[in-house]
Amino acid sequence: MEPIKKDELVEALVSAAIPSVENFFKEHAGERFFGLAVEILAEEGYFHVGASSEESFQSTIDSYSKSGESMEEIMGEGIRWNNQEWQYFDLNYDCMIWQEKWKSTLEKLNKYKEHMRNLTDSEWDAAQEEFSALFQSAGEEAYRQIIDSGVLNSVTKTHDFRSWVFEHHDVF
Incomplete structure (x- = not known):
């Protein structure tokens, strides 16, 4: 069994993500956003679209402040710019639009993962490496x-707004 083709995967990610992101920003139009990140966990086929606003991040500031963290630390790379600290970490997975548009591709990915479970160890290693490389490459292209x-043109952004894509294991 062959894995899904890259162009098909890119198209599925883009066609599911754009309306999900548009819907999210419409629902949160009153917020000022400082970040949008796509975290890819390639080996699992996960594509987490996350965003954070000044308003949604306030509870994180409050929590870390109460535990004794300095504002410098909270507003630095390790917390503010860590998408896993964001309230809207995986906004696409919470969206019905994403779920509906991603469903058929998810089924294909799950069939391929099921196929992989029946491979020998060496075959599985090669198939997993190929799948991870494919998914990461497709995810990066989809992000672009x-x-x-x-999709971000009408979003209210802070002066230091950032957007980026990364593979989970490259950072964590």
């Missing part, structure tokens, strides 16, 4: 297309 679509 999402950003290039202009």
